[in-house]
Amino acid sequence: xxxxxxxxxxxxLAVAVLVAVRRRLPxxxxxxxxxxxxxxxxxxxxxxxxxxxxxTVPASAVRRATxxxxxxxxxxxxxxxxxxxPTGSGLVMRLRMAAGQAPEDFTASADRLRHAWxxxxxxxxxxxxxxxxxxxxxxxxxxxxxxARRSLQTGPLSLPLALRxxxxxxxxxxxxxxxxxxxxxxxxxxxVYLRNLLCGLARQPVALVGIDCKWGVELAPFAPRLxxxxxxxxxxxxxxxVLVEEMxxxxxLIGMAGGAGPDTVLTSDVWGLPEKVRPVPLVxxxxxxxxxxLAASKDDEKRRDAMVTKLIRLAQLGRAAxxxxxxxxQRFGAELGKGATMLRAQLTGRVxxxxxxxxxxxxxLGDIAPEAALAATSIPAERPGVAxxxxxxxxxSRVRSPHLTLNDAAAVCRDxxxxxxxxxKFDSFRPVVAKELAGPSLAAPIAPTARPVTx
Numbered sequence: 001x002x003x004x005x006x007x008x009x010x011x012x013l014a015v016a017v018l019v020a021v022r023r024r025l026p027x028x029x030x031x032x033x034x035x036x037x038x039x040x041x042x043x044x045x046x047x048x049x050x051x052x053x054x055x056t057v058p059a060s061a062v063r064r065a066t067x068x069x070x071x072x073x074x075x076x077x078x079x080x081x082x083x084x085x086p087t088g089s090g091l092v093m094r095l096r097m098a099a100g101q102a103p104e105d106f107t108a109s110a111d112r113l114r115h116a117w118x119x120x121x122x123x124x125x126x127x128x129x130x131x132x133x134x135x136x137x138x139x140x141x142x143x144x145x146x147x148a149r150r151s152l153q154t155g156p157l158s159l160p161l162a163l164r165x166x167x168x169x170x171x172x173x174x175x176x177x178x179x180x181x182x183x184x185x186x187x188x189x190x191x192v193y194l195r196n197l198l199c200g201l202a203r204q205p206v207a208l209v210g211i212d213c214k215w216g217v218e219l220a221p222f223a224p225r226l227x228x229x230x231x232x233x234x235x236x237x238x239x240x241x242v243l244v245e246e247m248x249x250x251x252x253l254i255g256m257a258g259g260a261g262p263d264t265v266l267t268s269d270v271w272g273l274p275e276k277v278r279p280v281p282l283v284x285x286x287x288x289x290x291x292x293x294l295a296a297s298k299d300d301e302k303r304r305d306a307m308v309t310k311l312i313r314l315a316q317l318g319r320a321a322x323x324x325x326x327x328x329x330q331r332f333g334a335e336l337g338k339g340a341t342m343l344r345a346q347l348t349g350r351v352x353x354x355x356x357x358x359x360x361x362x363x364x365l366g367d368i369a370p371e372a373a374l375a376a377t378s379i380p381a382e383r384p385g386v387a388x389x390x391x392x393x394x395x396x397s398r399v400r401s402p403h404l405t406l407n408d409a410a411a412v413c414r415d416x417x418x419x420x421x422x423x424x425k426f427d428s429f430r431p432v433v434a435k436e437l438a439g440p441s442l443a444a445p446i447a448p449t450a451r452p453v454t455x
């Protein structure tokens with residue numbers, strides 16, 4: 001009787017340890033328990049599951065003839081698959097579709113496959129004609145997002161900013177998607193996403209320009225790393241004039257380099273210029289865009305229309321000049337005036353957190369994919385930091401950015417203040433605190449604190 005009691009106690013302890021590991025260390029639990037169990041379930045029920053989901057095709061004539069000779073009935077044939085390969089958040093199988101099948105058939109059955117195999121989610125991605133990738137996610141990877149490893153930073157102006165629901169990182173590549181629109185209500189996690197973006201850029205040799213018409217309260221903590229900061233609509237209007245002048249000067253430099261000689265390599269953007277004469281990349285962050293364009297009189301409307309026109313010019317031509325836009329706000333709509341739709345069309349990257357109205361979600365994602373806008377309106381308030389990211393290709397995904405406190409973000413900007421480039425045109429807009437802290441870089445940048453998103 002004593003031996004049986006000890007066995008029960010040990011079993012209960014093992015179960016308690018597994019429950020604690022599943023909650024605290026889901027990756028370890030997946031490797032110890034989840035992957036073997038799900039893999040065994042997939043291998044033993046693959047044919048039956050595919051048949052139940054309508055993803056099989058009739059057997060070939062040879063198989064049917066062979067089955068008749070043996071007195072059997074030929075079973076439907078499922079797609080050919082590879083062995084399940086484990087990943088950090090689930091497993092992956094490569095499938096070869098049968099004739100007449102399309103990736104949309106598997107996408108429509110993803111939810112049924114998820115329930116049949118006991119996975120948290122199933123994602124389908126075509127890889128080449130006739131083949132696709134079936135990715136099973138073992139748990140809710142967006143529940144607790146840790147900062148990305150530095151090895152994911154593939155190059156300049158390329159930043160891993162948020163974890164996607166399929167376990168991959170969303171990498172913000174400015175050279176591929178030069179301009180982005182970020183929307184989100186108060187306490188939706190928009191500010192945390194912006195902190196991660198600014199801290200990632202602060203460590204790179206780029207110039208950062210901020211426009212924050214809430215008297216600079218949102219961007220003031222990052223002032224030591226900013227080359228310019230405008231905190232009122234009038235100052236923003238003047239700063240946009242300087243930005244347009246800088247863009248025109250860069251285009252003149254590109255034109256002069258193209259006519260330097262017969263052996264010169266022709267280029268249409270700054271990245272083709274020799275490194276010694278190449279201008280530093282410039283990222284313009286416009287925070288609370290609605291505040292920038294509020295108009296109470298006809299004079300304000302004229303100023304608003306002028307600023308929208310300048311932003312559209314920067315969005316249309318800035319990529320070739322190495323000037324990139326990040327436009328943020330709680331909403332984006334008719335308050336920008338007649339140029340709102342044209343400006344939105346140039347902001348090909350879209351990030352939509354929880355918003356207060358359906359119009360903002362449609363403004364951010366409606367022209368990309370209607371289902372993406374619907375997903376953005378269903379983000380719960382108790383999960384700040386969750387957003388829907390899309391681009392002009394029509395692809396979209398739910399993501400969540402790792403938590404980064406304001407103090408840690410401000411410390412990173414202070415420690416990297418020595419990287420602020422020399423841009424005399426912007427000296428009159430340089431924040432006072434930035435001028436005081438300008439000089440050699442201080443200690444090594446402070447690593448972001450990893451905690452669940454709360455802002």
